[in-house]
Amino acid sequence: MANNSNLGAAKAAKNDEFYTQYADIQKEVNAYLEYNPDTFRDKTVLLPCDDPEWSNFTRFFAQNFERLGLKRLISTSYAVESKKYKDYQPTLFETESPLFDLDKTRIKGKIFELTRDTNGSGRIDIDDLEWHYLEGDGDFRSPEVCALRDQADIIVTNPPFSLFRPFLAWCVDAKKSILIIGNMNAVTYREVFPLIMENKLWYGPSISSGDREFMVPDSYPIEASGWRIDDKGKKYIRVKGVRWFTNLEHGRRHEPLKLMTMKDNLRFSKHKDLINTGYREYDNYQAIDVPYSDAIPSDYEGIMGVPITFFDKYCPEQFTILGATQRGCHDAVQDTRKYDDYWEVKPDGTPTGSSGNKTNENANLLGNDGKKNYFINKEGRIIQSAYQRIFIRKKQQS
Numbered sequence: 001m002a003n004n005s006n007l008g009a010a011k012a013a014k015n016d017e018f019y020t021q022y023a024d025i026q027k028e029v030n031a032y033l034e035y036n037p038d039t040f041r042d043k044t045v046l047l048p049c050d051d052p053e054w055s056n057f058t059r060f061f062a063q064n065f066e067r068l069g070l071k072r073l074i075s076t077s078y079a080v081e082s083k084k085y086k087d088y089q090p091t092l093f094e095t096e097s098p099l100f101d102l103d104k105t106r107i108k109g110k111i112f113e114l115t116r117d118t119n120g121s122g123r124i125d126i127d128d129l130e131w132h133y134l135e136g137d138g139d140f141r142s143p144e145v146c147a148l149r150d151q152a153d154i155i156v157t158n159p160p161f162s163l164f165r166p167f168l169a170w171c172v173d174a175k176k177s178i179l180i181i182g183n184m185n186a187v188t189y190r191e192v193f194p195l196i197m198e199n200k201l202w203y204g205p206s207i208s209s210g211d212r213e214f215m216v217p218d219s220y221p222i223e224a225s226g227w228r229i230d231d232k233g234k235k236y237i238r239v240k241g242v243r244w245f246t247n248l249e250h251g252r253r254h255e256p257l258k259l260m261t262m263k264d265n266l267r268f269s270k271h272k273d274l275i276n277t278g279y280r281e282y283d284n285y286q287a288i289d290v291p292y293s294d295a296i297p298s299d300y301e302g303i304m305g306v307p308i309t310f311f312d313k314y315c316p317e318q319f320t321i322l323g324a325t326q327r328g329c330h331d332a333v334q335d336t337r338k339y340d341d342y343w344e345v346k347p348d349g350t351p352t353g354s355s356g357n358k359t360n361e362n363a364n365l366l367g368n369d370g371k372k373n374y375f376i377n378k379e380g381r382i383i384q385s386a387y388q389r390i391f392i393r394k395k396q397q398s
């Protein structure tokens, strides 16, 4: 029987083959153009980890080459034999090309480039794309794709889910502008959070809630809910928690969140549980728990712990980010208590067998809400952990 790590690997491999829809790319790119119409002007845009013949990234950037004012568009694909989830579907574009090579088609990556009007149509567009096989399989870490990265100004893609961290590092190490898709939880990764804190990376503007639909290979096994097949027989699944990650400027992140005072929140908040409990101090951090981003009190000067959905509304002129629980990212907000002599108990009272040290560095609150596991010590002191929290403080208005 497959063990859990095999299942996990299989799931990650399948999740690597999610294809982004044209409208999602268009909406995001247009938001940057609204802020600065020259965002892409005279730039070399690289689209790695793509399948240029049918990727919407390549289609969108090629079709809009002139409108965006691009200097050069490069996209690369990954050889099917190197993919964890193999689904060989050569396009007519490839098989009918004089460059088609039966020995290379499965084991080599491809590069597509657009720089000039090759067909004399008077404009540069998707019909002017030129292609050839790469020397290697198109792995973004290969020397030839690294060389393309070094020539690029902006890297845009939906990278493989299982390689989000190394992919981001690959872009950041080369000091490139980026626009990439990932899971919203990536903000708290050890490698990502410092970039967010230092205002070197942020969420893109067009997705801030709900889920997004991605195309998947025809042979993709559909087990989850939230999928459909369109009238051309293409399969799509809905994915939750998707966000764009970028260091391109956009206007939305400079719009301050509209907030009520603490007093007004405690009278008028739509979150009745907050009205009942009030803003509670953590047991192990000198900060208050704010369980909803829209309940951040506008007049609180101290440190607040907020959920990661805060990043959807984060305006760097309004708040300073001080750290995050759990990921060793809270040097500025030290934890004041450890729980090594506590043990974990299920809501029904049975011990789980885990020590309380597993909740060290979570944001913990005194008491038991009766809904989730709690931790208790021999004096009968009980605490529970909140979900992942980000520590923030209001910026002083100058």
Ligand SMILES: C[S@@+](CC[C@H](N)C(=O)[O-])C[C@H]1O[C@@H](n2cnc3c(N)ncnc32)[C@H](O)[C@@H]1O
Pocket (backbone or CB within 6 Å): 015, 016, 017, 018, 019, 020, 048, 049, 050, 051, 055, 056, 057, 077, 078, 083, 084, 138, 139, 140, 141, 157, 158, 159, 160, 161, 163
């Ligand atoms: C999430 S899909 C996105 C494809 C495309 N960018 C899009 O959104 O339509 C990621 C692609 O990266 C490929 N990939 C996986 N590992 C790779 C690697 N090491 N180097 C380059 N591409 C890789 C996957 O096979 C998959 O085709």
